[in-house]
Amino acid sequence: MSTSTPVRPLRLVAVTLAVVAAVGACGDLHAPDSRTGAAPSPPGASSPSGTSSPSTPGASPYVEPGAGDGAPHYGENNAYRREGDMAPAHAKDAEREAARIRPVIERLWKQRKWDPAVVRTALLRLGYEEERVTQDGRRLGGTLTVTQMSPRWKDDGYVTPEGTRLALRVRDHACVSGFVQKSNVEVRVNGPYPETGCLEPPYGH
Template sequence: MPALRASATALLLGATLSLTACGQQHGTSPAVQVPVPSVDPGVADGAPHNRDNNAYRRTGEMSPASAKDAQKEADRIEPVLKRLWKQKKWDPETVRTALLALGYQETRTGGPLTVKKMDARYETDHYVTPEGALIGLRVHDDACVTAFVQKSNYGVKTNGPFMETGCFEPPYGH
C-alpha cells in the first residue's frame, strides 16, 4: 500500500507541475506570451468571439443610393418626432397617426412602417416597459429608418436591416 500511495503522490505532483508550467518557456530564450485565440480587436475586455456572438446585432450594408433615400425619409420623420416630443405625446398610437399622415402605410397593410411600444428592459430585479414608441421604416430591402420617441428624448437614424429583426435593433442575448 505504501508503494501505491507513493506512486499516486508522484503522479499527482507531476501533473501539478505540468499544469503550472503550461505556456511558459524554459531555458535561455525570453518568455513569449501567447495571445488568447479569437479575441476580437477593439474589444475592451478581451472577450473571445465577441464579434461572432453579437453578429445578430450588426446591421446589413446599405448601397449609397439606398442610404441617400433612407436619409430623405429620416429627414421627413425627424421634425414630426421633435414636435410630438415637445408636446409630450410619445404613445405608439399618437406616433403612428402622425406618421401615417405623412403618407406611409403600416406593414400590417403591406406598407413599410411599423410603430410599436418600447421594448421591455431589466431594471434591478424586474422588467419595465418605458413609455414611448419605436419606429421602423423599411425604405428598401437594404435600408431602414429606425427611430424612437420617449419622455427623455427622441432619435432618428438610418441603417441597414438587422439579420433577424429587420429595421428594429434586436435585444441583447444572454
C-alpha cells in the same frame, strides 16, 4: 628580495566591479519579446486597443479583436445587432425619408407625446402604410413599424419604459429607425438587421 603581488586585494576589486556592473544593469531595457517582436509593455500599461495584453495573467485567450467588453466570442454573439450594408443611392433615399420623419418625432417629443398610438397616427399621416408580416417572417406589404420600447431589466424583473420605437423600410437594404421617449429622441438611417429587419434589436439577445 622580490615582493609578490597581493592576491586578496585584487580579488576584492574584481568582486566589487562585478557587483557594480550587476546593479547598473537593473535599469537597462530588455530585448524585445521573441514571441511578439516588441518590447514588453510597462507594468499597468494598457494596449492601444484598450484590451488586455495576451500575456497578461488571467486574460482570456479567446478575446476577439474589437470586442466591445472583451468577452469571448463578442462579435459572434452580437452579430444580430450588425447592420447590413446600404448602397449609396439607397442610403440617399433613406436620408430623404428620415428628413420627413424627424421633425414629426421631434415635435411629438416637445409636446411630451411618445405613446405608440399617437406616434403611429402621426406617421401614417405622412402617407406610410404599416408593414404586415406573417408568423414565419414573410412580408405582405407596407413599410412602417411602430411599437413600444423594449423591456429592460430593473431591480428584480423586466419593465417596459414609456416611449415608442419606429422603423421604416425604404428599400430592401435601407431603413429609417428611431425612438421617442421622455429622456430623448432619435431618428437615423441604417441597414437592415439580420433578424429584426429595420427595427433595431434590443440588447441581451
